[in-house]
Structures are given as structure tokens and as C-alpha cells.
Amino acid sequence: MKYLDEFRDPDLALRLIDSIRNTASRRWPIMEVCGGQTHSLLRHGIDAALHDAVELIHGPGCPVCVTNMAVIDQAIRLASRPDVVLCCFGDMMRVPGSTTSLAAARAAGAKVRAVYSPLDAVLLAEKHPDRNVVMFAVGFETTAPATALAVLHAARRNLTNFSLLVAHVRVQPAMEAILDAPDNRVAAFLAAGHVCTVVGYASYDALCRRYHVPVVVTGFEPVDLLLGLQACVQQLESGQAYVDNCYGRSAQRDGNSQALNVIDEVYEACDSEWRGVGLVRNGGLRLKPQWRRFDAALLEPVAELTVLDAGPCRAGDVLCGRLKPPDCEAFGSRCTPDAPLGTPMVSSEGACAAYYRHQPELPRHV
Ligand code: SF4
Incomplete structure (x- = not known):
């Protein structure tokens, strides 16, 4: 299959592994930002093959993992109201809140519906004007265009019974928070190719300059990942730090203008409390004032408490x-x-699930 087979070529992968190992004069700590990259690196044994040349540090790029527990509690409270149907992507169902999950709440009678698209939630609201339909808007900049579009569709249809529970997060502020941490060891980043496909990668120029850290836009197939690691190691060995794009078949420097316009029309950046990570400056999105009538917090305010x-x-x-x-x-x-x-063990993109699934030989603690 074009655009996949050539990025799964075992001979090319072996040559890249040799090249990286021959280039690296030391073991470089490199963070892959996205959980999908973590799974692919472990599934294909790249971590073991490059053990002497690269220490893979797994990043926080799993939106399910970092969604604040207080927001999940809010989603469960909303779903438990008799007038509300809560729609969410399937991977949010089993994520634990402070006492229970959406799946358990549904088993106990709460109205929770898994949808493939936020537009399904808009159609549901149109079909059931007697119910408040809330879309749980979770994800990085990859899913934000679709939830923003749902708001625009609901506005065009004059729906007053559709709203969003917004828990979107932004990748680059989290990378900066990691670099600002006093115990940071990350020497270079594999940036998430699908996020860069939406937002581009021009904004990483300033990050590279400020922290003198290479950022390489990278896809998810084994050859994609090895090309990204090779580019990182070459920059590190030569003392350079700039943005490189190894995912040119999808990501462009300025991103997808249509998707960016939709995000910009509906959302604005805000500080965000990431689960397990803490407060990330500008690490989230919220509805702009002109769209706040679509904010599910008007139905059910989020609790101030952040439960660990x-x-x-x-x-x-x-x-x-x-x-x-x-x-x-x-x-x-x-x-x-x-x-x-x-x-991280619940989510299909979580790092703990990646090790459990792809490294069954690992000892299990008793
Ligand atoms: S393996 Fe440990 S860190 Fe990972 S989800 Fe389970 S308890 Fe949490």
C-alpha cells in the first residue's frame, strides 16, 4: 500500500538502525511526544535495537491520559442528569474519575453514548430537542477542528440543546513545560506528525532557538520513527538545534489552514491543569466568549478540586x-x-499499556 509499505521496509529499517548506532557517540535521551509513537517504537522493537544509541523518554502525548480527573467527574455528573445525553469518543469510557468511570456510570443508568464524530452529537441534539446533548471534547489539536466544526453546525441549525464539555489540550506548551522542569533530561524531541499536520511546525523554530533542542516532525511507521531518530542524533552530534520534517507526506510547515481557521474561530488558548503533569501555561483550549452559550459548564459547573x-x-x-x-x-x-x-494503562495510547502489550517478557511485580 503506497505511503505505508515503503515506511515498513525491513531492509531500510535495518540500514537506518546501523546508521544511527554508527553516528551516536553516546546514548542520547530523546522524547517521543505522542503515545502512538511510543506504541510503534515498542511494537517494532526499536527501543531495544537502539538501546546503546538512544534512550527513549516517553512523553505526555496521550490526551486520554492527561484529561483532568475533575473534568471526568463533571462528565459523569452531566451524564447522570435525567435531561442530558453525554457523547464521547470510545477511548474515554474506561478512564477513571475520582470514584468511577463513564462506562461504570452508564452501567448504573447514566446516558453515555460513544460517537465516532462530534457531528453525530449535533445530529442527536437535532433529533431529540427535549434532551441536552453534551459532546465531551477531548484530544489534542488533531480533534479540535472537528469539535469546533460541531459548534458551528449547531449554531447554523439554531440548536440550543447542544453543548461541549471542552478538555482539549495543546502539545507545544507541554513540551516547553518539560524543558523548563529543573530535572529535565530531554535532549531532542520527535514531534507528533499528526498534530503538525494540523498546526504545522513553524512555531517550533522559537522553541529550538530558546532551548537549543532539536525538534523533528515524525510519523508513526517504523521507518518514519527511525528517520526521525536519525535526524535527531545527527543534529545532537553536530551541536545543532533546528526543526526538521521527516513526515513530509503529511505535515507542512504552516499546517492545514482550513483546520486552523476553524479552531481559531471557535477556541482560544487557556491555562490547563493536566492530569499527572500539573498546570500547563496555555496548555488547553476554551470556547471564545461569542460561543460560550455552547459551554456545558453552564449546565454543570466543573468542580475546583483537582483530585490526584x-x-x-x-x-x-x-x-x-x-x-x-x-x-x-x-x-x-x-x-x-x-x-x-x-x-496510562487504560488508554490505547498510554505508555504503560504499550509496555504491557508489546513487551510480554517483562517481569511483572508481585
Ligand atoms: S503501571 Fe503504574 S504508573 Fe502505569 S498506570 Fe499502572 S499504576 Fe499507574
């Missing part, structure tokens, strides 16, 4: 790259995909 993950879960350390999942005491024993203690 309880018990042994060290999701915050995993999401900030301070801890590898197998080093968590609960990994594979008290915490598994069937009985997860924290979001």
Missing part, C-alpha cells in the same frame, strides 16, 4: 518521562489493562 491519582499509581512520573512503566511497583500485577490503576 490515588494509591501506588505513578502516572505523573510516567507522563513526564521520569519513570519507565516497568519500574512502577504495580505494573503487571495490581495494574493491568483489564484492571488499570491509572490512565
Whole structure:
């Protein structure tokens, strides 16, 4: 299949591995920002193949993992109201709030519906004018255009029973927060190719200059990832730090103007409390004042309280790259995909789930 097969070529992958290992004079700590990249790196054994040349630090790029627990509680309260149907993407269902999840709330009678598109929620609102239909708007800049478009459609149809519970997060401010941390070890980033497809990568120029850190836009196939790591290692070895694009078949420097226009029409940046990470300056999106009538907080205000993950879960350390999942005491024993203690084990993009799924030989703590 064009655009896939050539990026899964095993001979090319082996040549790239040799090249990276021959180029690296030391083991470089490089963060892959996105959880999808983490899964692909582990699934294809790239972490092991490059063990001597690259230390992969897994980033916080899993929107399900970083959605604030207080917002999940708010979603559950909304879904439990008799007048509300709460729509969400399927991967939010099992994410634990402070006491329960949307899936458990649905089993107990709450009206929660998984949708493939936010526009499905708009159609549902049009069909059921007696119900308030709330779309749980979660995700990075990749999903924000679709939820913004849902608001514009609802406005055009004069719907007063459609709203958004907005929990969108923005990638670049989180990367800057990681670099600002006193214990930061990240020497270079593999930037998330799908996010850059929407927002472009021009804004990384300033980040590279300010922190002297290479940023390489990278896709998700094994050759994509190896090309990205090769570009990072070459820059690090030569003391350079600039933005490079190894995902040219999808990401362009200025992004997708139509998607950016829709985001810009509906949303504005705001500070955001990321689960496990803390406050990220400009790390979230909120509705602009002219669209606040579509804010589900008008139905059910969000609680001020930010509840932390309880018990042994060290999701915050995993999401900030301070801890590898197998080093968590609960990994594979008290915490598994069937009985997860924290979001990185729940989410299909979570780092803990990646290790559990793709490295079954790892010892499980008892
Ligand atoms: S293995 Fe489970 S308990 Fe440990 S950090 Fe990951 S999600 Fe939390």
C-alpha cells in the first residue's frame, strides 16, 4: 500500500538502525511526544535495537491520559442528569474519575453514548430537542477542528440543546513545560506528525532557538520513527538545534489552514491543569466568549478540586518521562489493562499499556 509499505521496509529499517548506532557517540535521551509513537517504537522493537544509541523518554502525548480527573467527574455528573445525553469518543469510557468511570456510570443508568464524530452529537441534539446533548471534547489539536466544526453546525441549525464539555489540550506548551522542569533530561524531541499536520511546525523554530533542542516532525511507521531518530542524533552530534520534517507526506510547515481557521474561530488558548503533569501555561483550549452559550459548564459547573491519582499509581512520573512503566511497583500485577490503576494503562495510547502489550517478557511485580 503506497505511503505505508515503503515506511515498513525491513531492509531500510535495518540500514537506518546501523546508521544511527554508527553516528551516536553516546546514548542520547530523546522524547517521543505522542503515545502512538511510543506504541510503534515498542511494537517494532526499536527501543531495544537502539538501546546503546538512544534512550527513549516517553512523553505526555496521550490526551486520554492527561484529561483532568475533575473534568471526568463533571462528565459523569452531566451524564447522570435525567435531561442530558453525554457523547464521547470510545477511548474515554474506561478512564477513571475520582470514584468511577463513564462506562461504570452508564452501567448504573447514566446516558453515555460513544460517537465516532462530534457531528453525530449535533445530529442527536437535532433529533431529540427535549434532551441536552453534551459532546465531551477531548484530544489534542488533531480533534479540535472537528469539535469546533460541531459548534458551528449547531449554531447554523439554531440548536440550543447542544453543548461541549471542552478538555482539549495543546502539545507545544507541554513540551516547553518539560524543558523548563529543573530535572529535565530531554535532549531532542520527535514531534507528533499528526498534530503538525494540523498546526504545522513553524512555531517550533522559537522553541529550538530558546532551548537549543532539536525538534523533528515524525510519523508513526517504523521507518518514519527511525528517520526521525536519525535526524535527531545527527543534529545532537553536530551541536545543532533546528526543526526538521521527516513526515513530509503529511505535515507542512504552516499546517492545514482550513483546520486552523476553524479552531481559531471557535477556541482560544487557556491555562490547563493536566492530569499527572500539573498546570500547563496555555496548555488547553476554551470556547471564545461569542460561543460560550455552547459551554456545558453552564449546565454543570466543573468542580475546583483537582483530585490526584490515588494509591501506588505513578502516572505523573510516567507522563513526564521520569519513570519507565516497568519500574512502577504495580505494573503487571495490581495494574493491568483489564484492571488499570491509572490512565496510562487504560488508554490505547498510554505508555504503560504499550509496555504491557508489546513487551510480554517483562517481569511483572508481585
Ligand atoms: S503501571 Fe499502572 S499504576 Fe503504574 S504508573 Fe502505569 S498506570 Fe499507574
